[in-house]
Amino acid sequence: MSTTDTTTVAAYAAPAAKAPLERVTIPRRALGERDILIEIKYCGICHSDIHQVKEEWGEAPFPMVPGHEIAGLVAAVGAGVTRHQVGDRVGVGCFVDSCGTCENCVEGLEQFCLNGATGTYPIGPDGEPTYGGYSTHIVVTEDFALKIPEGISLEAAAPLLCAGITLYSPLKRWGAGPGKKVAIVGLGGLGHMGVKIAAAMGAEVTVLSQSLRKKDDGLKLGATHYHATGDPETFEKLAGTFDLIVSTVSANMDFDAYLGLLKTRGTMVNVGAPSEPTPINLFSIIGGDKTLAGSMVGGIPETQEMLDFCAEHGLGAEIEVISADRINEAYDRVLASDVRYRFVIDTATI
Numbered sequence: 001m002s003t004t005d006t007t008t009v010a011a012y013a014a015p016a017a018k019a020p021l022e023r024v025t026i027p028r029r030a031l032g033e034r035d036i037l038i039e040i041k042y043c044g045i046c047h048s049d050i051h052q053v054k055e056e057w058g059e060a061p062f063p064m065v066p067g068h069e070i071a072g073l074v075a076a077v078g079a080g081v082t083r084h085q086v087g088d089r090v091g092v093g094c095f096v097d098s099c100g101t102c103e104n105c106v107e108g109l110e111q112f113c114l115n116g117a118t119g120t121y122p123i124g125p126d127g128e129p130t131y132g133g134y135s136t137h138i139v140v141t142e143d144f145a146l147k148i149p150e151g152i153s154l155e156a157a158a159p160l161l162c163a164g165i166t167l168y169s170p171l172k173r174w175g176a177g178p179g180k181k182v183a184i185v186g187l188g189g190l191g192h193m194g195v196k197i198a199a200a201m202g203a204e205v206t207v208l209s210q211s212l213r214k215k216d217d218g219l220k221l222g223a224t225h226y227h228a229t230g231d232p233e234t235f236e237k238l239a240g241t242f243d244l245i246v247s248t249v250s251a252n253m254d255f256d257a258y259l260g261l262l263k264t265r266g267t268m269v270n271v272g273a274p275s276e277p278t279p280i281n282l283f284s285i286i287g288g289d290k291t292l293a294g295s296m297v298g299g300i301p302e303t304q305e306m307l308d309f310c311a312e313h314g315l316g317a318e319i320e321v322i323s324a325d326r327i328n329e330a331y332d333r334v335l336a337s338d339v340r341y342r343f344v345i346d347t348a349t350i
């Protein structure tokens with residue numbers, strides 16, 4: 001394909017809110033001075049893709065091409081590119097640009113750019129639509145493409161760009177490591193990466209899941225303990241146990257009960273959130289000096305650190321590779337929690 005003009009590439013898009021995805025063609029911009037063209041090989045299906053396509057996070061532009069767990073090869077580079085070469089293995093996560101000069105960008109927290117980071121999809125800060133990774137190619141500025149080390153296959157690496165960094169960042173920040181007891185709430189696409197990463201960091205990992213249905217998986221992924229939150233006894237037995245709890249659950253839950261599982265000065269971090277405000281009794285954190293925190297993906301430097309960490313420890317996502325014509329079926333299966341643990345689209349089938 002030409003790289004000097006806007007080009008047209010194949011993609012899968014939702015033509016309207018809640019509509020099934022279908023094959024379309026979309027424009028990709030001409031290569032700028034510091035842009036790279038990526039031939040996408042694999043793109044993970046994140047639960048947030050489904051929320052966005054269903055317009056559950058507010059009004060969005062359509063047609064929408066979801067996808068922010070992108071892994072592929074550099075196919076062309078702009079004249080001023082220094083970080084990547086043609087043929088390099090690269091990944092793109094949840095955002096593709098930011099101002100680069102504000103306090104947060106300078107700190108490497110591009111996801112919180114004070115001038116607005118550009119999401120991989122569905123929309124940039126200028127109000128123009130942006131198209132994600134359910135596509136054969138994407139053009140991004142070189143600073144927003146991560147290097148995927150040789151130690152991880154591209155298909156297992158793709159989900160790390162969202163699910164991996166979403167869990168790595170809070171585990172790192174709040175000190176998961178040897179001697180620490182960490183609980184991961186929910187064993188889905190996010191939670192299974194949390195178990196793997198926390199275990200690789202050296203923490204003693206417990207899975208807290210609604211039932212014991214996935215117990216064998218949880219233990220295989222690196223957890224030492226597995227408890228059902230559907231059993232009220234769990235909250236009595238485990239009271240005061242954990243240094244850190246990371247919740248990946250987006251349904252409403254009894255936060256006071258979970259905060260009761262923390263040790264003195266323990267921390268509970270939420271990377272999933274219910275759509276409705278949640279009541280909590282602040283005495284649940286005042287007693288015991290506890291912290292209730294949130295976390296949203298991670299910046300570019302930390303995302304690279306996560307990929308390097310995963311390669312060093314031989315970690316990738318547990319995946320089911322699908323052809324593009326099965327995206328709609330995969331969405332239904334994600335909603336039914338019938339995936340272990342991430343669908344990844346083989347973009348050669350688009």
Ligand SMILES: [Zn+2]
Nearest residue numbers: 046048162163
């Ligand atoms: Zn995501």
Ligand SMILES: [Zn+2]
Nearest residue numbers: 099102105113
């Ligand atoms: Zn900025």
